[in-house]
Amino acid sequence: MTIKLYQLRDMDLVTKGKRIKIFFITLCFASSIVFAEIKIATIFSDGAVLQCEKPLPIWGWGKAGEEVKVSFAGQSQKTIVDAKGNWQLKLKAVKGSYKPYSMVVQSENSRIVIRNIVVGEVWFCSGQSNMMYTLEMLSLKTKDVGYESVLKFMKDEKEQAKDEFLRQIKVPNVASALETKKDFEGQWLASTPQNNGSFSGTAYFFAKQLRQHLDRPVGIVNVTWGGKRIESFIPPSEFNQAIHKQLLTKIQKQVKSYDAQLASKKYQQAMVKYREAIKLNRKKGLPRPKRPIMSVVPSANSATPASIFNGMVNPVIPYAIRGAIWYQGESHNPNRVEAHRGLLKSLIRGWRAKWQQGNFPVYFCQLANLGESLKEPLQKKNTWVEISNQLRLGLEISNTGMAVLHDIGQVKDIHPVNKVDVGKRLSRWALHDTYQINNIVPSGPLFQSAERKGATVIVHFNYSESGLIVGKKQLLEPVKPVERKLSGFELCGEDGVWKYATAKIINPNQVLLSHKDIVKPRGVRYAWQQNPANANLYNKAGLPTAIFSTTKVSSK
Known part of the structure; x- marks a missing residue:
């Protein structure tokens, strides 16, 4: 029976x-x-x-x-x-x-x-560690001094906040190079002192803003994995380039030929030799040899293109969502920085195609500042700031927006504890563009164009209709206007050498740039370093100007 x-x-x-x-x-x-x-x-x-x-x-x-x-x-x-x-x-x-x-x-x-x-608003949140970092992680410690008040705020939020209509479901970390997983283990949790510690900090503060402005339940679908490149989150159907096809073909062959018993046997044999080498090296006074590593099936490698999509994103498709938020870019291929904009396009296009829910909004983050501030302009390539510019260029993708974060990062910690402003700035895009709340300004100034007028350059900005200010951001406090010189802009001439420019706000959406030694400017940059502490241009909504670089300077 x-x-x-x-x-x-x-x-x-x-x-x-x-x-x-x-x-x-x-x-x-x-x-x-x-x-x-x-x-x-x-x-x-x-x-x-x-x-x-x-x-x-x-x-x-x-x-x-x-x-x-x-x-x-x-x-x-x-x-x-x-x-x-x-x-x-x-x-x-x-x-x-x-x-x-x-x-x-x-x-x-x-x-x-x-x-x-x-029934309310559902947002898919994804990316690497700065989207993954939980309220628990953000309340414990940071590598920089002076952030005690932010840590305390995070701790209080984790231990005191309660909202039964702000909920999250977290997909466990699973990588799959070839097989598309169908399901996962997880559960929906409401915001309570017992559960808050597991919430994505960025997504939590994003959702909290939606709750306050929309008066509806908000759900977060959390698909995050620290230290992973964008390629891992992209659907396999998007990898049409020969380099990616070759890699996936190679992995397929490795998976088919992988023999667990043979791998175990070779590992055991290597361990015998390893133990013998330890004894021999000890007698000779030599350092300990490198321990052998057992080979594993390639599908377990989360660095493989599409592996996180297959293992973690696919199981939640086609769950109905309003849109997605994305925070990634710290981990990237340093040899393919220029490809990041194209990869971002592939990610968004691929997600929209798989979900089959139209051209849903995707809002992402420019990288936060990190490291010591430089006194002189960069003359060499810097992948961090170049990735930030690639992300800005990704705004050409329809129905997207970008939160600018170069004023809320930290010197030593790649995981800044202020995720309050990250969530708030992402939510501005959603509230303005997705939910049509027009009195909310979605973005700080975004580069629109640059025109040369004699030896000067006039830079035009979007999202500055209310006017431009010189401002300062301090921890969780709102940006405040300050009586300082406008700074953070650079010009280069025919020799290609970048120099800090004299900058002046001349109209609600225009800044005039010049340098005494540059007669014919051919390039403009702003906030062009990993920690642009001198970048202080904001709009009157208190939102920072995005990092940008251009050599498209028109003549007037």
């Missing part, structure tokens, strides 16, 4: 006691019963936030040919499990609400009930 109990998210059919009785009755009297186990993707679990005002794809797995019915918010839809054991259907859009709903998924022999579902 074979009995397979089907999965229940909630024992809603009968009471727990009665269910046990039924189980034992079945166990005693059934001759041969196999219940088909219907499953639903993990992202649909107790406490989920579903996207309002959009059709809702619902999916899972079951026995081929079986009928599945999903009931939610007064509607029901049916579908049939396909030959591969997959099922998917789409529910009609539901209005945003704090009302807790239940979703019932049932087949002939299975019934799953998911409780405490609310």
